Amino acid sequence: MKVLITGGAGFIGSTIASACADNGVESVILDNLVTGRAEFTDGHRFYRGDIADGALLDQIFADHPEIEATVHCAALIVVPESVSDPLRYWHANVAKTIAFVQHLLRNGRPRLLFSSTAAMYGPGDDFAVDEESAIEPGSPYARTKAAVEVMLQDVAAATELRALSLRYFNPIGADPQLRTGLQTPRPTHLLGKLIEASETGAEFAITGTDWPTRDGTGIRDFIHVWDLAAAHLAGLRSFDEVVPKDGSGYQVINLGTGTGTTVREMLVGYEQVTGESLRTRETGPRLGDVAGAYTRSDRARRLLGWTPEHSLADGIRDSLRWAEVRAERLG
Numbered sequence: 001m002k003v004l005i006t007g008g009a010g011f012i013g014s015t016i017a018s019a020c021a022d023n024g025v026e027s028v029i030l031d032n033l034v035t036g037r038a039e040f041t042d043g044h045r046f047y048r049g050d051i052a053d054g055a056l057l058d059q060i061f062a063d064h065p066e067i068e069a070t071v072h073c074a075a076l077i078v079v080p081e082s083v084s085d086p087l088r089y090w091h092a093n094v095a096k097t098i099a100f101v102q103h104l105l106r107n108g109r110p111r112l113l114f115s116s117t118a119a120m121y122g123p124g125d126d127f128a129v130d131e132e133s134a135i136e137p138g139s140p141y142a143r144t145k146a147a148v149e150v151m152l153q154d155v156a157a158a159t160e161l162r163a164l165s166l167r168y169f170n171p172i173g174a175d176p177q178l179r180t181g182l183q184t185p186r187p188t189h190l191l192g193k194l195i196e197a198s199e200t201g202a203e204f205a206i207t208g209t210d211w212p213t214r215d216g217t218g219i220r221d222f223i224h225v226w227d228l229a230a231a232h233l234a235g236l237r238s239f240d241e242v243v244p245k246d247g248s249g250y251q252v253i254n255l256g257t258g259t260g261t262t263v264r265e266m267l268v269g270y271e272q273v274t275g276e277s278l279r280t281r282e283t284g285p286r287l288g289d290v291a292g293a294y295t296r297s298d299r300a301r302r303l304l305g306w307t308p309e310h311s312l313a314d315g316i317r318d319s320l321r322w323a324e325v326r327a328e329r330l331g
């Protein structure tokens with residue numbers, strides 16, 4: 001099998017490409033390198049360019065008529081940036097994805113897996129959400145993802161397009177073989193900040209201690225990126241059963257572990273893995289922060305036959321291993 005991966009030079013897309021390679025699925029990567037790294041495409045066929053470039057897409061499909069499906073990871077993903085520059089996000093994530101879908105249909109490529117986000121769920125009573133839970137995206141970034149989902153559903157109902165939206169919870173870790181990982185040197189997410197605190201000896205700030213969670217701190221569902229990649233492989237292999245030709249042409253699946261982990265629990269987990277004790281301080285929540293969510297859905301298991309195999313400790317360990325080699329790998 002051969003697949004097109006947009007955003008395959010980024011964190012998640014490159015991990016999916018590695019998982020595909022390990023399982024006999026060939027990847028063709030399309031990425032404009034706005035945040036991605038050319039090094040991450042090593043070993044794969046790589047086209048540097050934009051998802052909205054119709055002539056380039058026609059060329060790719062002419063060069064690779066065997067491409068059976070597309071994994072669409074390309075997007076801008078920084079939440080605060082989406083607040084300060086929403087037009088850039090709507091253009092990059094929505095307008096360009098509309099153009100991209102037009103190019104797919106023109107080239108007769110109806111199968112699409114879309115990288116969506118659990119950040120679009122509204123706050124539930126107990127933080128556990130399934131695919132039918134209320135969609136209340138809290139940022140322009142999450143709204144662009146929700147808008148693309150609605151667009152895909154409409155287009156799938158009227159054309160040959162068939163789309164599977166995969167709503168990721170919070171990815172951590174790296175490819176266990178460390179071929180790729182998170183490319184940013186100064187990540188702002190929880191685990192990145194824990195690693196930074198242990199590297200620099202600075203205090204780790206617990207941002208938000210008044211949420212209605214079991215210990216007052218934010219709660220998330222941390223999913224190992226290698227498990228996420230495995231779910232895409234399962235989605236590619238079972239695509240025609242999961243999104244059958246004779247149905248609505250659209251399906252959505254949560255990709256999380258089903259376990260909620262609070263910030264304090266993550267801190268304890270980190271200290272257990274490293275044997276370190278971090279200095280901490282407590283502050284108010286970050287701008288735009290939410291209490292958080294974890295999945296309670298078994299749809300991924302039922303439809304994809306997929307269950308996550310990596311523990312929280314595995315994710316912490318692989319993030320640490322990648323942090324050690326990142327600079328030397330990326331220069």
Ligand SMILES: NC(=O)c1ccc[n+]([C@@H]2O[C@H](COP(=O)([O-])OP(=O)(O)OC[C@H]3O[C@@H](n4cnc5c(N)ncnc54)[C@H](O)[C@@H]3O)[C@@H](O)[C@H]2O)c1
Nearest residue numbers: 007009010011012031032033034035036050051074075115
């Ligand atoms: N990382 C997360 O926490 C998270 C959570 C939920 C969903 N997602 C989604 O997963 C996908 C991948 O995220 P990531 O963490 O790997 O981000 P990333 O920034 O590492 O990867 C995105 C890739 O897309 C490329 N790209 C962006 N716009 C493009 C365009 N117009 N044409 C071609 N290439 C383009 C970038 O160069 C980059 O390589 C995104 O769609 C994101 O919204 C990520």
Ligand SMILES: O=c1ccn([C@@H]2O[C@H](COP(=O)(O)OP(=O)(O)O[C@H]3O[C@H](CO)[C@@H](O)[C@H](O)[C@H]3O)[C@@H](O)[C@H]2O)c(=O)[nH]1
Nearest residue numbers: 077079119169170188189190193205206207208218263289
């Ligand atoms: O130094 C820190 C960093 C984070 N947190 C807390 O940790 C929790 C999780 O934060 P983070 O790891 O940033 O996850 P999210 O808030 O869910 O946001 C991330 O995950 C989203 C969904 O995957 C993406 O859309 C965002 O871009 C990405 O920042 C929150 O309660 C934060 O307040 C701290 O206490 N201290």
